[in-house]
Amino acid sequence: MKLNPDNYYTEAANYEYMSVSQYKDFAGSYGRRGCEARAMANLRGEWSEAPSLAMMVGSYVDAYFESGTSFGTFQTSHPDMFRQDGGLRAPYERANEIIRRIERDDFMMQCLSGEKQVIMTGEVFGIPWKIKMDSYHPGKVIVDLKVVESIRKLKWVKDIGYLDFIRYWGYDVQGAIYQEVVYQNTGKKLPFYIAAATKEPVPEIQVIHVQDIFLRQAMASVAYNINRVKEVKSGKEPPGRCEICGYCLDTRVLHCPVGLLDITSEV
Numbered sequence: 001m002k003l004n005p006d007n008y009y010t011e012a013a014n015y016e017y018m019s020v021s022q023y024k025d026f027a028g029s030y031g032r033r034g035c036e037a038r039a040m041a042n043l044r045g046e047w048s049e050a051p052s053l054a055m056m057v058g059s060y061v062d063a064y065f066e067s068g069t070s071f072g073t074f075q076t077s078h079p080d081m082f083r084q085d086g087g088l089r090a091p092y093e094r095a096n097e098i099i100r101r102i103e104r105d106d107f108m109m110q111c112l113s114g115e116k117q118v119i120m121t122g123e124v125f126g127i128p129w130k131i132k133m134d135s136y137h138p139g140k141v142i143v144d145l146k147v148v149e150s151i152r153k154l155k156w157v158k159d160i161g162y163l164d165f166i167r168y169w170g171y172d173v174q175g176a177i178y179q180e181v182v183y184q185n186t187g188k189k190l191p192f193y194i195a196a197a198t199k200e201p202v203p204e205i206q207v208i209h210v211q212d213i214f215l216r217q218a219m220a221s222v223a224y225n226i227n228r229v230k231e232v233k234s235g236k237e238p239p240g241r242c243e244i245c246g247y248c249l250d251t252r253v254l255h256c257p258v259g260l261l262d263i264t265s266e267v
């Protein structure tokens with residue numbers, strides 16, 4: 001199957017190719033636990049979570065910088081963006097402030113001025129992967145735009161300690177896979193930048209180089225998890241249920257009571 005913008009997100013493409021978001025759906029990141037049962041239901045088209053308003057702010061900013069027709073398409077497919085008087089609802093006003101802040105910065109704009117939404121495929125750990133890059137500068141750098149809560153605030157992870165937002169949300173995994181797939185297609189190993197902007201009252205912007213040492217660590221974590229993901233996706237192993245995600249709650253079937261201590265054992 002040859003991928004293009006029209007079939008990139010289809011069920012068939014998701015079955016044939018692994019993507020970073022699909023991988024994280026199975027294996028999780030520090031910030032969001034994976035759930036194999038939910039990942040399989042996603043693949044079958046049986047489960048999808050409506051994006052939160054906070055997530056829509058990021059999608060709006062993404063669509064704006066994709067340019068072309070995607071921004072117009074975004075507006076027509078999200079009539080809920082507008083108030084009854086025709087004005088933008090508050091979260092989208094915030095999104096516009098973020099956009100204006102980014103546009104005031106020449107370096108950030110330069111980083112975002114590469115080829116938009118470039119699709120490539122490659123083979124990593126014996127399976128085909130697909131990637132779609134926000135801003136690709138051939139021979140120079142791969143840039144991904146992220147609209148985040150905070151750039152500097154650390155996130156607490158049990159047994160690990162405090163983590164930056166990049167490793168917390170598995171964006172280092174994204175960089176590792178993107179770098180490898182671009183390398184397979186071009187023979188060039190490019191640096192990976194996150195162009196980040198925050199939703200804070202005064203948006204903070206930063207372009208962060210996720211150095212290769214972190215990409216190698218991320219790739220090692222994929223190496224550790226990928227066999228299990230492959231076995232579940234191919235149907236060789238039954239998917240495990242996390243019992244705490246929306247899909248697991250929605251499909252839970254009760255058979256008998258649980259003990260008092262069991263209700264908090266997952267926390």
Ligand SMILES: [Zn+2]
Pocket residue numbers: 035036037038241242243244245246247248249
């Ligand atoms: Zn689950």
